[in-house]
Amino acid sequence: MSLHGIGLVLLAVLTGTLSVLLAVGLIRWWDRGPGRRGPRLPQGVDGSLKPMVLLFRNQVLVDATPSARALLDRISAPEGEWARLLQWIGPRFPDAIEGMSRIDRTGRFECLGQSGTGSAALRLLAEQVDSGLLRITLTDPQAEHAGIVVDSMSQQAMEEELDLLRRSLDQTPMLVWRQDAEDRVTWANAAYLRKAEAQADEPIGWPLPRLLDSPRPVPGAGTRTRRASLNQNGAVFWYDCHSHQIGDQVMMFALPADAAVRAERSLREFVQTLTKTFADLPIGLAIFDRQRHLQLFNPALIDLTNLPTGFLTARPTLFDLLDKLRELRMVPEPKDFRSWRQQMSNLESSAATGHHVEEWSLPGGQTYRVTGRPHPDGAVAFLFEDITSEMTLTRKFRAELTLGHSILDNLGEAVAVFAPGGQVVMSNRAYRDLWPGADSLGDAMACWNAHADAGPGVEALAARLIQPGEGLRDSGLMVGPQGQLLGWAVAKLPAGRQMVRFRLPDAASPSQAGDQPLLANAAG
Missing domain, CATH: 3.30.450.20 (PAS domain)
Known part of the structure; x- marks a missing residue:
């Protein structure tokens, strides 16, 4: 190939390379233009996670990083930064509080937090810088030297849901807490904290005291239930405790059962009263x-x-x-x-x-x-x-009544007993044969007037029965239903009753002999 050909090839390669570089530069410039920029790190995140550092002198906060101050600001229950920090550290680092109490002798304490569902393992480092001066550093070993980019909408949704769950647990009347494998309380809701503070004579710290002897769930057996009592200032509160295993932690739920206990006690006392009554x-x-x-x-x-x-x-x-x-x-x-x-x-x-x-x-x-x-x-x-x-008493009483009726029926006199209302409450056979149908005083008077001639004797008997009192005769003579001469006598009985006896004149007493003129008048 000639020199001219080689130059053309080199020129073509150089031109193509420049074209590719120019295209890549244009694309990058276009993507970074206004409104077309790609995802950026959130404000305050520079590609690496900064540890939280707090400096305390005699348990008083001297200085802290912005992230550490933000953490303390989110914990608002206890008073003081040291108490709020211990509240946050206690559930996550069970051994940290005891380890920091010996920092004067050891000078340094380091531990890893317990990993939980949805949370990373944290590392705590406590160092005694000077006498009374303590520096606490909290880091995430898994995220060191690595930037974390969080979607703002997802983070907002999670924070809202977390706030809702926290408010719900803090407002519920039941006690909710979590225990580790050594039965130490690693988390509790507001109701539990209020009970714990009411039980203690001084401010409480971590780990929190156990208030109830609740059941531990058996592996594979699911939830267990037990009733437990809490004595507070002389008053006894009852709870139905439920336990549920979550990993190596145990969630405890204590529902107030005072009303159920009172009802059961009332029922038990009522049953005991009935039992004693039935026994007697x-x-x-x-x-x-x-x-x-x-x-x-x-x-x-x-x-x-x-x-x-x-x-x-x-x-x-x-x-x-x-x-x-x-x-x-x-x-x-x-x-x-x-x-x-x-x-x-x-x-x-x-x-x-x-x-x-x-x-x-x-x-x-x-x-x-x-x-x-x-x-x-x-x-x-x-x-x-x-x-x-x-x-036996009824039979005896009936026998006596039968005997009395037999005696009355065998008397030679006709006897009837009138109640204060005029009813005939007792009579013998002779009376019923002599005056049939005379079952009341009105019927008797009508029968006397119908079967016997009206005369002074009948009028005196009627007056004596209708208006009993002094000055009226208790005996007399009258004409019977068949024209025979009858003597009558009235006697007072208890309860306002009156007994009338009718007898033939040959059985009349001498006191009735003076009634012969009355008989003559009655006979006309």
Whole structure:
């Protein structure tokens, strides 16, 4: 190739290189033009993370880097920069507070923080520069000498969500805290901090005191629950504690349970009162659930039925209990087993649907009243009451009444007893035969006037019964329904009642002999 050809080739290569360089320069200039610039580092970020450095003299802040001051400004709960720093350090560096307390002897302390979900492992370096002068440096080993660019919109969204979560946890009435593997409290919400401050006599520090003996979750068993108490100034507060394992940390949630504890205590005292009351009742009590298994009974049931205590504590069914009573001859003697089962089935169904009462006349001469009543949720209660003495007294009273009526019926006089309202409360057969239909004072007076001739004797009897008092006669004579001569006498009884007796004149007393003129007048 000639020299002229070689020169043309070199000229072409040089021209192409210059064209590429010019194009790249134009592209870069265009990208960096107004409105077309690429992503820039946030303000204050120069491509490397600066460590946070704080300088304290006798626990008073002397100087700090801007990032360290910003960190302290975000922690607003405790008073003083030292207390706020310890609050931030405590959950992240469990050994730092104890290590810095020995800084006067060691002169230097360094540790790595515990890594948590979504957070990097931090490094803390505490150095004693001079007597009473302490320098604390916080760095991120994983991000040293590396710039971090954060999308402003994403960061704002995360900060808003974090603020919402913090406010929610601080405003919740339940206590929330986190414990590490050594049961040290590494984080707590505002409610927990308030309780801890109320418990302590002096300002609290990290690690925070444990307030409740909460359960630790068993690996693979999920959440565990336990009730614990907190004694504060003489008052006892109850909490339902729930624990949940998160990595090597345990999250604790304590829900206030004072209302539930009060309700349970009230229910327990009420049940104890009922139990004592049932134990003193002379009536046997047996309560069966909806499956008809015995759930509750009192000692009187054992005394009345002679059922074994072991049999009752085994919670037999209703029909098992009735069969046992049949074996002990503590039920009415049935004609056959089929009728017995039908009778007991009717007893159970009647008691379950409404109030049911039966009287059992036992072979031993005793009489029991069995009452069945429905209870909530399909349960049923049976009450066994010994009414033998009551039935004996009733029979005796009825026998005495029958005897009294027999004596009255065998008297030769017609006797009737009038109540203050005029009703006939008692009469014998002779009165009913003499004056039929005279069941009240008005009917009796109408009957006397209809069957007997009106005369002074009838008028005196009517006046005596209508207006009892002094000055009226208590006896007299009148004409009977068949024209016979009758003597009458009125006697006062308790409760304002009056007894009237009618008798034939041959049985009249001598005091009534003076009534013959009245009889003559009555007979006309």
